[in-house]
Amino acid sequence: MSQQPSNREAIDDPPNPLGLDGIEFIEFSTRRPQALGQVLEAMGFRPIARHRSREVLLYRQGSMNIVINAHAEGLPEAVQPGEAPEIAAIALRVRDAGAAWRRAIALGGWAVPAQPEPMELHIPALHGVGRSRLYLVDRYREFSIYDVDFVPIPTVDPHPPAVTGLHWFGVVQYVGLDRLDDWTEFYGELFGFAALPEDTRFGILPRGRVLASPCGQFYLQLIEPELDAVDADPDETLHRIAFGTPDVRAAVRELTRRGVAFVESSGVHTEDRGALTQASLGGVAFELVYHPSPAA
Amino acid sequence: MHIDDFGMDTITLAGDLRAKLRAVREAGFGQIMLSARDLVGHPDGWRAAVSEVKASGLRVTGFQVLRDFEGLSGHLHEYKVDIAKGMLEMCHALGSTVLLACSSTSQHAGSDPDDLARDLRKLATLAVPLGIQVAYEGLSWGRHINEVTTAWDVVCRADRANLGLCIDSYHVLAAKTPLDVIDTIDPQKIFLVQLSDFLWNEVPSFEERMNTARHFRVFPGEGVHTDGVAEIVMRLDRMGYRGDYSFEVFNDDYQGLPLPTVAQRARRSAVWLAEGILRRSTPLPNRMRLRGTS
Numbered sequence: 001m002s003q004q005p006s007n008r009e010a011i012d013d014p015p016n017p018l019g020l021d022g023i024e025f026i027e028f029s030t031r032r033p034q035a036l037g038q039v040l041e042a043m044g045f046r047p048i049a050r051h052r053s054r055e056v057l058l059y060r061q062g063s064m065n066i067v068i069n070a071h072a073e074g075l076p077e078a079v080q081p082g083e084a085p086e087i088a089a090i091a092l093r094v095r096d097a098g099a100a101w102r103r104a105i106a107l108g109g110w111a112v113p114a115q116p117e118p119m120e121l122h123i124p125a126l127h128g129v130g131r132s133r134l135y136l137v138d139r140y141r142e143f144s145i146y147d148v149d150f151v152p153i154p155t156v157d158p159h160p161p162a163v164t165g166l167h168w169f170g171v172v173q174y175v176g177l178d179r180l181d182d183w184t185e186f187y188g189e190l191f192g193f194a195a196l197p198e199d200t201r202f203g204i205l206p207r208g209r210v211l212a213s214p215c216g217q218f219y220l221q222l223i224e225p226e227l228d229a230v231d232a233d234p235d236e237t238l239h240r241i242a243f244g245t246p247d248v249r250a251a252v253r254e255l256t257r258r259g260v261a262f263v264e265s266s267g268v269h270t271e272d273r274g275a276l277t278q279a280s281l282g283g284v285a286f287e288l289v290y291h292p293s294p295a296a
Numbered sequence: 297m298h299i300d301d302f303g304m305d306t307i308t309l310a311g312d313l314r315a316k317l318r319a320v321r322e323a324g325f326g327q328i329m330l331s332a333r334d335l336v337g338h339p340d341g342w343r344a345a346v347s348e349v350k351a352s353g354l355r356v357t358g359f360q361v362l363r364d365f366e367g368l369s370g371h372l373h374e375y376k377v378d379i380a381k382g383m384l385e386m387c388h389a390l391g392s393t394v395l396l397a398c399s400s401t402s403q404h405a406g407s408d409p410d411d412l413a414r415d416l417r418k419l420a421t422l423a424v425p426l427g428i429q430v431a432y433e434g435l436s437w438g439r440h441i442n443e444v445t446t447a448w449d450v451v452c453r454a455d456r457a458n459l460g461l462c463i464d465s466y467h468v469l470a471a472k473t474p475l476d477v478i479d480t481i482d483p484q485k486i487f488l489v490q491l492s493d494f495l496w497n498e499v500p501s502f503e504e505r506m507n508t509a510r511h512f513r514v515f516p517g518e519g520v521h522t523d524g525v526a527e528i529v530m531r532l533d534r535m536g537y538r539g540d541y542s543f544e545v546f547n548d549d550y551q552g553l554p555l556p557t558v559a560q561r562a563r564r565s566a567v568w569l570a571e572g573i574l575r576r577s578t579p580l581p582n583r584m585r586l587r588g589t590s
Contacts, residue, residue, distance in 0.1 A: 108421025127425055176427055181457035186424040236427070
């Protein structure tokens with residue numbers, strides 16, 4: 001017998017090379033920030049702060065931050081926010097943003113050149129799917145990035161509680177045909193995501209491959225186009241956000257009271273496992289998924 | 297006539313891009329392999345070249361060629377990554393889903409296959425957001441990787457969904473690689489096949505292989521390796537390869553002939569392969585593309 005217990009099966013801890021620790025914020029870009037703001041408020045978010053130099057608003061509920069970016073000044077026409085809101089970025093919490101960024105670049109990520117104004121934070125970023133970006137944020141414990149770049153809206157509670165325990169569950173990404181493996185490897189290589197078995201399903205929507213974050217706090221779900229819609233629907237985008245809640249029915253009741261409409265068709269309708277809001281503003285929908293509470 | 301799977305390569309033809317596109321289309325081809333030079337050498341800039349390609353209606357078989365990428369370190373590696381990114385962006389703008397990368401000839405390149413695989417893995421990761429597959433080709437005068445067998449080994453080590461092989465009949469025949477090794481390759485991982493014949497029986501040295509490859513290739517069926525090219529195509533077809541065949545024909549004489557004349561030679565070759573070798577029949581109208589065909 002050896003003195004030390006041997007690791008016969010070479011089982012390591014789940015790899016989390018960047019010290020990933022959940023989602024810091026999700027950014028939408030749109031030319032109609034008020035319209036999207038109304039949708040977010042119906043979902044329980046509150047505007048709490050404005051960006052110092054750009055047309056950017058910070059919304060919050062519970063542990064979730066959503067940034068609406070309507071900043072167009074100085075941007076080329078092609079990258080200005082469009083009418084329909086799109087998910088423009090996911091900001092990931094990491095142990096050391098600089099180190100995480102360098103590691104991702106060394107492995108084949110594309111750097112996004114940052115353009116901070118004087119006294120603003122430089123948040124390292126990578127190109128994600130389509131026109132989207134992946135930010136890496138390490139200042140979320142002692143003080144936050146919002147303390148530097150944002151001015152609080154007076155008289156507003158900076159920490160509005162979550163409606164029926166809503167929290168980040170994940171983000172749904174549309175991918176091209178036969179692109180599930182490409183994107184699975186992309187997120188695996190750069191961030192340590194791991195694909196769950198093919199038949200793993202959360203919520204009520206029937207399709208897609210689920211990738212679990214190495215921190216165990218959220219998921220990405222990759223969805224291919226229907227075979228008969230390949231030519232009409234080739235885009236790759238971050239498509240929608242999913243919120244976890246310990247009680248889907250209670251959440252649907254509360255959100256309905258606030259004016260949110262849910263899809264109630266024969267195929268997709270509210271169940272204990274999940275629900276889907278009706279799309280508005282040209283495609284903004286949110287998914288609710290039964291999920292007791294965010295992982296610690 | 298079913299020559300949909302065959303295409304020409306701009307490097308075969310003289311003249312400007314517009315003339316090449318027209319000649320290829322008028323010869324009845326539906327696709328064309330493009331070079332970076334076609335784009336960056338365009339008098340109105342590379343984006344104008346992209347517009348011309350799109351207006352031609354031809355599908356882009358692939359975009360070439362990233363050279364000497366793998367095996368470098370330090371600032372040489374950083375430099376090549378920048379070059380690769382530029383090529384990926386042009387490839388993406390063209391709507392091409394295949395970037396051809398050929399094995400390094402650089403004396404500065406290392407030989408450890410795991411290092412080569414790591415670099416190709418990085419290239420593949422860079423290509424993911426742009427929707428591009430990287431086809432890695434072993435040049436028959438590559439410094440460390442100079443046969444399809446070793447190229448396949450590196451691709452397997454890298455193990456990326458969007459990294460596969462380009463098989464070029466010239467390099468297989470020039471290096472005298474036994475043709476039965478093709479059967480050991482996963483057909484799903486062959487992203488491109490380039491075909492050409494050539495005029496000499498033997499090309500033993502790297503120097504001769506390079507010289508022949510760059511000046512004396514001919515279309516399949518026009519040289520002395522007709523049987524070899526036919527066998528390669530038949531093996532690929534038998535094992536389930538259903539991708540594109542591009543004629544990679546560098547030939548100084550063809551650069552001096554009218555474009556329609558050269559394109560007709562290419563067409564004869566495509567018809568010979570499609571009907572004489574692969575025995576393809578005329579496709580049904582509105583042919584459906586089914587996924588996962590094998």
